[in-house]
Amino acid sequence: MTINDVAARAGVSKGAVSIAFNNRPGVSPTTRERIFEAAIELGWSPNQAARNLSGRRTGIVGLAICRPARLLGLEPFYMEFISGIEDVLAERSCSLLLRLVRDLEEETVLLEGWWRSRTIGGAILVDFHRDDPRVPPLRALGIPAVAVGHPSLTGGFPSVWTDDASAAAEAVRYLAALGHRRIARVGGPSGLGHSGIRAAAFEATMAELGLDGGRQVPTGFVGEEGARATRSLLMSPDRPTAIVYDNDIMAVAGAAVAAEMGLGVPDDVSLLAWDDSQLCRLTHPPMSAMSHDVHRFGEAVARTLFGVIEGTHEGDFQVPTPSLTPRGSTGPPRRA
Amino acid sequence: MTINDVAARAGVSKGAVSIAFNNRPGVSPTTRERIFEAAIELGWSPNQAARNLSGRRTGIVGLAICRPARLLGLEPFYMEFISGIEDVLAERSCSLLLRLVRDLEEETVLLEGWWRSRTIGGAILVDFHRDDPRVPPLRALGIPAVAVGHPSLTGGFPSVWTDDASAAAEAVRYLAALGHRRIARVGGPSGLGHSGIRAAAFEATMAELGLDGGRQVPTGFVGEEGARATRSLLMSPDRPTAIVYDNDIMAVAGAAVAAEMGLGVPDDVSLLAWDDSQLCRLTHPPMSAMSHDVHRFGEAVARTLFGVIEGTHEGDFQVPTPSLTPRGSTGPPRRA
DNA sequence: AATCGGTACTTTACCGGTTCACAAACGGCT
DNA sequence: AGCCGTTTGTGAACCGGTAAAGTACCGATT
Numbered sequence: 001m002t003i004n005d006v007a008a009r010a011g012v013s014k015g016a017v018s019i020a021f022n023n024r025p026g027v028s029p030t031t032r033e034r035i036f037e038a039a040i041e042l043g044w045s046p047n048q049a050a051r052n053l054s055g056r057r058t059g060i061v062g063l064a065i066c067r068p069a070r071l072l073g074l075e076p077f078y079m080e081f082i083s084g085i086e087d088v089l090a091e092r093s094c095s096l097l098l099r100l101v102r103d104l105e106e107e108t109v110l111l112e113g114w115w116r117s118r119t120i121g122g123a124i125l126v127d128f129h130r131d132d133p134r135v136p137p138l139r140a141l142g143i144p145a146v147a148v149g150h151p152s153l154t155g156g157f158p159s160v161w162t163d164d165a166s167a168a169a170e171a172v173r174y175l176a177a178l179g180h181r182r183i184a185r186v187g188g189p190s191g192l193g194h195s196g197i198r199a200a201a202f203e204a205t206m207a208e209l210g211l212d213g214g215r216q217v218p219t220g221f222v223g224e225e226g227a228r229a230t231r232s233l234l235m236s237p238d239r240p241t242a243i244v245y246d247n248d249i250m251a252v253a254g255a256a257v258a259a260e261m262g263l264g265v266p267d268d269v270s271l272l273a274w275d276d277s278q279l280c281r282l283t284h285p286p287m288s289a290m291s292h293d294v295h296r297f298g299e300a301v302a303r304t305l306f307g308v309i310e311g312t313h314e315g316d317f318q319v320p321t322p323s324l325t326p327r328g329s330t331g332p333p334r335r336a
Numbered sequence: 337m338t339i340n341d342v343a344a345r346a347g348v349s350k351g352a353v354s355i356a357f358n359n360r361p362g363v364s365p366t367t368r369e370r371i372f373e374a375a376i377e378l379g380w381s382p383n384q385a386a387r388n389l390s391g392r393r394t395g396i397v398g399l400a401i402c403r404p405a406r407l408l409g410l411e412p413f414y415m416e417f418i419s420g421i422e423d424v425l426a427e428r429s430c431s432l433l434l435r436l437v438r439d440l441e442e443e444t445v446l447l448e449g450w451w452r453s454r455t456i457g458g459a460i461l462v463d464f465h466r467d468d469p470r471v472p473p474l475r476a477l478g479i480p481a482v483a484v485g486h487p488s489l490t491g492g493f494p495s496v497w498t499d500d501a502s503a504a505a506e507a508v509r510y511l512a513a514l515g516h517r518r519i520a521r522v523g524g525p526s527g528l529g530h531s532g533i534r535a536a537a538f539e540a541t542m543a544e545l546g547l548d549g550g551r552q553v554p555t556g557f558v559g560e561e562g563a564r565a566t567r568s569l570l571m572s573p574d575r576p577t578a579i580v581y582d583n584d585i586m587a588v589a590g591a592a593v594a595a596e597m598g599l600g601v602p603d604d605v606s607l608l609a610w611d612d613s614q615l616c617r618l619t620h621p622p623m624s625a626m627s628h629d630v631h632r633f634g635e636a637v638a639r640t641l642f643g644v645i646e647g648t649h650e651g652d653f654q655v656p657t658p659s660l661t662p663r664g665s666t667g668p669p670r671r672a
Numbered sequence: 673a674a675t676c677g678g679t680a681c682t683t684t685a686c687c688g689g690t691t692c693a694c695a696a697a698c699g700g701c702t
Numbered sequence: 703a704g705c706c707g708t709t710t711g712t713g714a715a716c717c718g719g720t721a722a723a724g725t726a727c728c729g730a731t732t
Contacts, residue, residue: 022720027680049719060433286592352712382689
């Protein structure tokens with residue numbers, strides 16, 4: 001079933017069919033109608049590979065994620081993020097081409113290939129590092145892309161970002177206002193851009209408030225590492241009375257550790273999550289969190305990407321700052 | 337950068353380059369070497385679209401998921417499943433084309449389009465219903481696909497499945513052996529094939545053991561509905577002493593409800609999850625579960641799909657039955 | 673009547689590979 | 703030397719679309 005069959009059936013040339021199927025002026029409404037009928041009768045739709053070959057852009061958006069596959073299943077963040085992207089993509093009958101990669105080098109090569117072979121019409125870049133090695137080659141390629149991360153990290157790619165620094169500061173101020181003086185943070189990998197930003201803001205705010213000894217533990221984002229970090233923090237002689245986590249799965253794991261150690265939440269230790277997925281509302285006590293509509297974040301990213309592809313968008317887009325959502329897991333520390 | 341540039345640089349015809357890059361006999365080792373060198377120097381790699389056009393398979397696998405986008409973020413199952421698929425796909429440099437759809441009709445149309453336009457080389461079908469409406473049109477199309485679900489549901493598509501009936505029976509027997517007589521089940525939507533199978537097996541096993549009053553509550557798989565179902569079960573006059581859930585997020589939500597109602601787990605009520613994600617190990621007490629390596633399940637599905645695409649595979653493939661993993665959330669009921 | 677502008681198509685040259693029929697070169701054998 | 707079967711490589715015809723140039727026709731203008 002090819003364009004020629006349809007053309008023959010409709011009694012026109014294949015050029016006419018092409019024109020009709022791309023909604024371009026050049027055929028009369030009557031003929032257009034006849035062409036569509038023929039296509040439907042034959043069950044034909046244009047071959048994507050052939051289209052791509054003659055230089056059209058596709059409705060496929062590429063996303064490569066550089067984290068171990070097994071870890072991803074756990075992280076509510078990504079699936080929620082993806083589902084937000086999907087929502088916008090589906091509106092325009094576009095799809096998401098997903099690939100897990102081992103390192104940024106592999107990601108770069110992959111995106112180059114996808115772009116050169118016109119498999120994708122644009123890409124979403126996530127998890128920026130300082131001086132991210134993906135930036136130069138991908139910019140040189142001219143691939144339309146949206147970067148998820150603070151504009152200072154994304155090397156000129158239009159970015160969609162959220163003000164992690166303010167949020168981290170707010171988290172610390174809130175806990176300090178409750179009376180906490182020993183506040184710890186269980187963060188993501190130190191190389192990761194946004195973890196770094198949060199870490200710096202955390203430290204700065206602690207200093208500003210005259211609180212010292214704000215320990216920070218970097219982890220790989222997995223629940224088990226969050227549990228381990230929590231255990232080690234809570235076993236230390238000067239144990240913190242409040243802990244801020246870099247995602248919610250680690251916070252939930254932390255809550256289980258507290259329970260296992262016989263510590264009350266929030267009486268003995270307050271816990272504050274980040275990336276408030278529904279998980280936070282399912283624990284007991286429910287988890288306070290730096291709440292952040294990840295789904296909407298994904299939507300914003302997808303929308304911005306369409307803007308970039310169509311050339312209507314330039315510059316960065318800031319989504320709302322994660323806002324403190326106090327629930328049961330934070331409270332004043334018990335009097336010594 | 338095209339095959340012609342490489343051919344010119346290596347001083348051969350483009351046919352020779354094609355032969356070399358497809359590892360086919362027809363050029364001497366020396367020439368082959370020269371061609372590769374030229375390609376590397378020029379940074380060339382074959383254009384995928386052009387390759388596909390000349391009758392090759394595309395290396396893109398389609399997956400449409402028919403659940404509300406927001407729900408998906410929560411469900412550890414899907415992301416873990418996808419990550420398993422990705423692992424196998426990545427081995428062969430293939431990618432996953434993902435799309436969330438509203439209903440099965442939309443999914444059918446989508447897959448038809450993808451297949452007709454050669455966007456995908458095969459598809460993965462999930463969430464089978466009884467007399468699933470996707471089956472006839474997709475079979476007629478001849479699209480290579482693997483179905484995830486019991487062979488009785490998948491209408492002739494090669495299926496990858498797990499023995500839900502035995503697992504459900506085992507769950508009931510285990511709880512009965514602990515001494516439970518009032519066992520309830522919080523299941524998925526009743527229309528969904530595997531939920532139906534588990535429901536039937538649950539009921540049959542209860543009857544077989546002479547236990548009646550095994551209440552079952554259908555839900556939409558979300559944590560909140562799991563919480564609501566649990567609350568209503570635990571408030572009933574003859575409240576169950578054990579509850580089996582159809583996934584783990586609902587079980588975790590159930591645990592929070594028990595805590596909130598002041599009921600001890602497992603003393604007052606035993607909870608048993610399904611689809612054992614790491615979530616189960618992060619609660620306190622850790623959640624007993626019908627454990628099931630979802631990641632490996634995804635791998636099996638992807639591998640089977642490749643078999644189907646290449647024509648080497650026929651028939652169904654059974655992955656290991658979910659096995660009971662007792663942890664802290666199940667125990668003998670407290671004496672009345 | 674000749675010219676013009678516009679619409680409605682058709683024709684044809686690509687896009688960047690694969691494939692296959694065919695030719696040249698090569699080595700072994702009589 | 704002459705013949706033959708292999709290996710090695712070439713050239714052209716595809717694959718199924720898009721795009722731009724070209725043609726035919728029509729009503730309006732000069």
